Amino acid sequence: KQEVTQIPAALSVPEGENLVLNCSFTDSAIYNLQWFRQDPGKGLTSLLLIQSSQREQTSGRLNASLDKSSGRSTLYIAASQPGDSATYLCAVFKAAGNKLTFGGGTRVLVKP
């Protein structure tokens, strides 16, 4: 059974500092890993999709890495801004079950 863990559960940083969010998963036989952002009470916004054959993916200030063999992904957010305050979720996709398995999320607060 696939398990996804995100540590820490919450993170508070001053504006301008780089953010490092961690995601680990137990079963390395995945097709892809997706990072999402969720604002309070809202739906999920897709940030980055990393295919299993890729090592990293970049979009603007965001960079996500994937080490499938060790079951880890890291999301880096450069030069954080108060608008980056949200919960960040990672999810892995396996063909079996046709579903995304999510971590519990990391709640980020960027202080001005």
Place this chain on the structure above:
Amino acid sequence: ETGVTQSPTHLIKTRGQQVTLRCSSQSGHNTVSWYQQALGQGPQFIFQYYREEENGRGNFPPRFSGLQFPNYSSELNVNALELDDSALYLCASSLMGVLNTEAFFGQGTRLTVV
């Protein structure tokens, strides 16, 4: 903003009642998945619909059921509501047959059971 829309946005129901939630998938997508997200937790997979048939199910009882229509929109039905069914229900659309398809989520329906 994604093209996935859900209705209603908020709903209050009484224990024992039935509820129907709706989802319109993103244009060009043929697969809809439903997730339940309790407060402070990650979403949990309920089931997926592809070509109007259930195509995978999570650990949810049969009182959770769904439909997919020819235009790929979908409904989630929950019978005999329980207090623990209070959650944010999320719909995601994707394209089956594309190996590394990206899932796009709607804004969710907040269900409160009292």
